[in-house]
Amino acid sequence: MIRDLKRVRNIGISAHIDSGKTTLTERILFYTNRIHKINEVRGKDGTGAVMDSMELEKERGITIASAATHCEWDNHAVNIIDTPGHVDFTVEVERSLRVLDGVVLILCSVSGVQSQSITVDQQMKRYEVPCIAFVNKCDRSGANPLKVCKQLRDKLGHNSVMLQLPIGLEDKHEGIIDLVKMKAFYFEGDNGERMVEADIPAELKGDAEAAREEMIDAVSLFSEALTDAILEEAQITEEMIMSAVRTGTIAREMTAVFLGSAYKNKGVQPLLNAVLDYLPCPLDIRNEAIDLDNNEEAVILDSDFDKPAVALAFKLEDGQYGQLTYIRVYQGCVNKGDTLINARDHKKVKIGRLIRMHSNQMEDVDAIPAGHIGAIFGIDCASGDTFVSPNINYSMMSMHVMDPVISLSITPKDNKAQINMSKALNRFTKEDPTFKTYVDHETGDTIIQGMGELHLEVYVERMKREYKAEVDTGQPRVAYRETITRKAPFNYTHKKQTGGAGQFGRVAGFIEPTEEEFEFVNKITGGRIPTQYIPACEKGFEGCLVKGPSLEFPVTGIKITLEDGAYHAVDSSEMAFQSAARGGFLEAYNKAKPVIMEPIMKVVIETPNEFQGACMGLINQRRGIIQGSQEEGVMSVIESQVPLSDMFGFSTVLRSATQGKAQFTMEFSSYKQAPQSIADEIAKKKAEEKAAKNK
Amino acid sequence: MLKSDLILRSPAKKTIGAENITNGQFGAVLSRAGVGKTGFLVQIALTRLLCDEKVLHISLCDTIEKITIRYNEGYASLVDSIGYVDAQIAERLWDEIQHHKTGIAYNNESTFTVNKIRDYLDSFKGADITLPTLMIIDGLDFDTDLSDTLSDLKQLQQDFGLCTWFSMKSHREEPLNQNGYPIQLEKYDMLFDRAVFLVPEENKTQAIVLKDGDRTDQKFLLDPASLMPVEE
Numbered sequence: 048m049i050r051d052l053k054r055v056r057n058i059g060i061s062a063h064i065d066s067g068k069t070t071l072t073e074r075i076l077f078y079t080n081r082i083h084k085i086n087e088v089r090g091k092d093g094t095g096a097v098m099d100s101m102e103l104e105k106e107r108g109i110t111i112a113s114a115a116t117h118c119e120w121d122n123h124a125v126n127i128i129d130t131p132g133h134v135d136f137t138v139e140v141e142r143s144l145r146v147l148d149g150v151v152l153i154l155c156s157v158s159g160v161q162s163q164s165i166t167v168d169q170q171m172k173r174y175e176v177p178c179i180a181f182v183n184k185c186d187r188s189g190a191n192p193l194k195v196c197k198q199l200r201d202k203l204g205h206n207s208v209m210l211q212l213p214i215g216l217e218d219k220h221e222g223i224i225d226l227v228k229m230k231a232f233y234f235e236g237d238n239g240e241r242m243v244e245a246d247i248p249a250e251l252k253g254d255a256e257a258a259r260e261e262m263i264d265a266v267s268l269f270s271e272a273l274t275d276a277i278l279e280e281a282q283i284t285e286e287m288i289m290s291a292v293r294t295g296t297i298a299r300e301m302t303a304v305f306l307g308s309a310y311k312n313k314g315v316q317p318l319l320n321a322v323l324d325y326l327p328c329p330l331d332i333r334n335e336a337i338d339l340d341n342n343e344e345a346v347i348l349d350s351d352f353d354k355p356a357v358a359l360a361f362k363l364e365d366g367q368y369g370q371l372t373y374i375r376v377y378q379g380c381v382n383k384g385d386t387l388i389n390a391r392d393h394k395k396v397k398i399g400r401l402i403r404m405h406s407n408q409m410e411d412v413d414a415i416p417a418g419h420i421g422a423i424f425g426i427d428c429a430s431g432d433t434f435v436s437p438n439i440n441y442s443m444m445s446m447h448v449m450d451p452v453i454s455l456s457i458t459p460k461d462n463k464a465q466i467n468m469s470k471a472l473n474r475f476t477k478e479d480p481t482f483k484t485y486v487d488h489e490t491g492d493t494i495i496q497g498m499g500e501l502h503l504e505v506y507v508e509r510m511k512r513e514y515k516a517e518v519d520t521g522q523p524r525v526a527y528r529e530t531i532t533r534k535a536p537f538n539y540t541h542k543k544q545t546g547g548a549g550q551f552g553r554v555a556g557f558i559e560p561t562e563e564e565f566e567f568v569n570k571i572t573g574g575r576i577p578t579q580y581i582p583a584c585e586k587g588f589e590g591c592l593v594k595g596p597s598l599e600f601p602v603t604g605i606k607i608t609l610e611d612g613a614y615h616a617v618d619s620s621e622m623a624f625q626s627a628a629r630g631g632f633l634e635a636y637n638k639a640k641p642v643i644m645e646p647i648m649k650v651v652i653e654t655p656n657e658f659q660g661a662c663m664g665l666i667n668q669r670r671g672i673i674q675g676s677q678e679e680g681v682m683s684v685i686e687s688q689v690p691l692s693d694m695f696g697f698s699t700v701l702r703s704a705t706q707g708k709a710q711f712t713m714e715f716s717s718y719k720q721a722p723q724s725i726a727d728e729i730a731k732k733k734a735e736e737k738a739a740k741n742k
Numbered sequence: 743m744l745k746s747d748l749i750l751r752s753p754a755k756k757t758i759g760a761e762n763i764t765n766g767q768f769g770a771v772l773s774r775a776g777v778g779k780t781g782f783l784v785q786i787a788l789t790r791l792l793c794d795e796k797v798l799h800i801s802l803c804d805t806i807e808k809i810t811i812r813y814n815e816g817y818a819s820l821v822d823s824i825g826y827v828d829a830q831i832a833e834r835l836w837d838e839i840q841h842h843k844t845g846i847a848y849n850n851e852s853t854f855t856v857n858k859i860r861d862y863l864d865s866f867k868g869a870d871i872t873l874p875t876l877m878i879i880d881g882l883d884f885d886t887d888l889s890d891t892l893s894d895l896k897q898l899q900q901d902f903g904l905c906t907w908f909s910m911k912s913h914r915e916e917p918l919n920q921n922g923y924p925i926q927l928e929k930y931d932m933l934f935d936r937a938v939f940l941v942p943e944e945n946k947t948q949a950i951v952l953k954d955g956d957r958t959d960q961k962f963l964l965d966p967a968s969l970m971p972v973e974e
Contacts (some may be wrong), residue, residue: 659846659862660859665867676844676847
């Protein structure tokens with residue numbers, strides 16, 4: 048393992064769906080001799096790209112889990128994490144960006160900046176990760192890398208600067224012009240493995256010179272030497288330009304843009320060179336932890352291998368032989384046999400086996416030094432845990448975990464599936480903090496929550512394949528409520544006096560609506576109901592609220608006033624008055640015009656302005672009430688109140704209506720009376736369920 | 743009962759007449775900056791909300807939060823003008839009617855387009871939901887050339903059966919024309935058949951009906967803070 052950290056790069060490959068991340072990574076591994084054969088993502092031979100190791104990934108042609116690997120290029124160690132593009136698997140991007148030093152942001156030369164490009168950009172901002180951009184698929188019809196460079200500026204606010212120009216586009220895409228070296232590069236050989244330098248074609252020289260001028264102007268902001276050379280009309284060297292680009296990139300004040308076609312094996316080697324030239328090494332990045340023994344004061348971590356070790360666990364994989372924990376070491380060195388402390392629970396862990404990953408294959412190593420990524424086998428921890436040497440007590444910031452946006456109820460098909468489903472859910476929730484599960488106490492359903500329908504679909508499929516747990520999925524039941532809308536009296540006598548010990552109790556009063564969940568007012572005077580039985584009356588009334596008399600939903604918003612009653616010296620008891628209270632409640636309830644209440648959610652949609660109308664339409668279609676829409680720059684924020692029952696599937700619909708560019712959040716707002724048509728539907732469903740139960 | 747009482751107290755009803763709010767082409771509320779154009783437009787909107795009609799309030803100058811505050815204050819002023827009203831009843835009525843209003847706030851005029859509103863209104867048709875009957879557009883700069891925008895809005899009005907009221911900012915130093923119109927109204931005279939000019943007068947605000955069929959040239963006094971009609 049290369050220990051000179053100046054020659055180490057930890058990079059992520061991130062982009063929107065199908066931009067070519069995995070294809071690019073496959074080429075990188077091939078050109079760095081990590082693999083000896085290129086397999087396509089959706090290859091005819093069915094093998095699939097090496098980084099897509101999950102069967103589901105190969106079948107669907109999508110990356111589901113991030114995959115780590117390493118290679119060497121020009122005497123540099125490059126650790127690469129290939130991440131998924133679907134927003135549903137955004138946690139993989141999140142955890143990777145947390146530990147990487149730089150990112151190659153891939154953009155399609157036709158589609159340009161897309162929804163997940165926006166999300167990844169926000170994630171890069173959150174963790175302050177520098178990036179370079181690769182405009183891929185220049186062989187596609189409609190390819191326009193200059194337009195994409197402009198979109199980087201307009202839509203993502205990047206100071207994007209072209210460092211290359213294409214030699215031909217679409218089916219005429221032959222190579223690239225390097226504006227720093229002012230040379231053309233072509234890619235020869237069966238897999239484009241030979242990069243050939245040549246003079247810039249005469250017909251492109253004018254454009255190249257103009258583009259270079261523009262590029263130098265843009266990057267000169269980051270170099271005094273370059274600025275001086277421009278002003279003094281002195282010679283501008285490659286080193287000056289590269290130094291300026293590197294400074295600007297690491298400071299996150301510019302994004303160098305490269306181009307090519309990974310699928311057609313063009314532009315990958317220059318991109319690799321750019322990774323080394325412009326993306327930071329671990330020494331260029333300031334990493335911080337907090338000292339838990341010193342008032343959580345911030346401490347800067349030093350890549351010095353002799354210092355106490357500090358490592359962050361960013362990904363877990365629970366496998367057949369135990370848990371594999373991916374770590375990034377920030378300080379010191381994690382050696383085989385070391386004892387480390389988990390800063391979260393202060394448990395000691397002994398490092399038994401250290402591994403470097405190449406997709407799903409493991410290579411044993413003796414140590415993972417600072418600046419590198421590796422994995423530990425066989426320790427129990429959570430994602431985001433910090434591991435430190437015993438003599439320090441530091442903790443690092445964990446990664447940001449998004450709240451789930453969609454949920455489904457799942458029911459195992461049989462008993463065996465139930466057991467396996469539980470095992471599967473335990474594992475998945477441990478590995479993926481954006482995948483949650485709980486049992487709904489009201490309905491008894493097992494609910495799974497995730498970032499999107501694809502996310503949940505994949506886990507249901509994995510439950511089936513990896514745990515042999517077949518489950519049925521359905522819509523989660525909505526937690527309705529019942530309440531009353533008017534005052535109604537009751538005057539009920541509970542009497543069982545047929546010889547022997549009997550029961551007697553009379554309660555009289557009224558029920559009425561209230562803002563509180565439940566109120567009980569005792570207005571009994573003259574001992575009509577002995578004081579010792581009043582709590583029993585209250586208990587009897589309260590017991591009726593758990594399941595409403597008509598539709599068995601919890602009852603809320605009821606105030607019960609007890610005004611009168613009667614008792615028997617022998618036959619009255621707490622039980623008798625509880626029964627009397629129940630009877631009184633049931634007597635009054637239907638007279639009080641009960642209604643069904645449905646949960647209303649506050650839904651906030653953030654969308655590019657062009658989709659404002661479409662988003663508002665989606666809300667209107669869901670019985671939602673739009674409270675307002677505020678334009679903020681290029682985006683609109685729409686606030687609305689929508690019944691929960693109409694929100695199922697909304698994330699998918701919103702994504703389709705806005706080309707994936709809008710996002711939404713949803714939180715509980717209040718309960719409101721359901722319209723009569725909805726109430727009738729619910730009543731009908733309940734009746735059908737009851738009938739089915741009784742059969 | 744409360745609804746009709748509130749409508750009776752509305753400055754919009756008093757000046758223009760409730761029936762004239764939704765009749766005709768465009769309506770305008772004119773004044774210098776800070777006199778109460780937006781407040782008056784809100785009162786116009788409240789009159790329709792109290793009739794259980796939907797209102798679309800578009801602002802090119804205020805945020806959504808500010809629009810909400812203005813409506814809350816406008817409603818409170820209306821309720822206070824009656825005298826004693828049971829707070830719970832008033833609140834319940836507000837809960838009921840405020841859901842009929844939708845506010846759309848734009849950063850500035852450059853991001854506002856009629857097509858955006860058209861898309862929004864089309865979505866009502868698509869979802870078979872009752873359309874708004876009144877659209878308020880607050881903050882358009884009538885010192886610039888708005889011919890295309892107004893032409894598009896006129897078409898929108900026809901297509902969706904809306905009526906539209908605008909705020910129109912006049913300037914102290916500019917003289918009025920022979921009809922007493924600010925220049926901003928004169929430029930687009932043909933498009934507007936209702937216009938109310940708010941003019942500060944001592945410690946009151948005078949609402950002059952510039953255009954409104956039979957009420958033209960009538961003047962009404964309003965309280966400058968609440969915009970409620972002042973008993974003379």
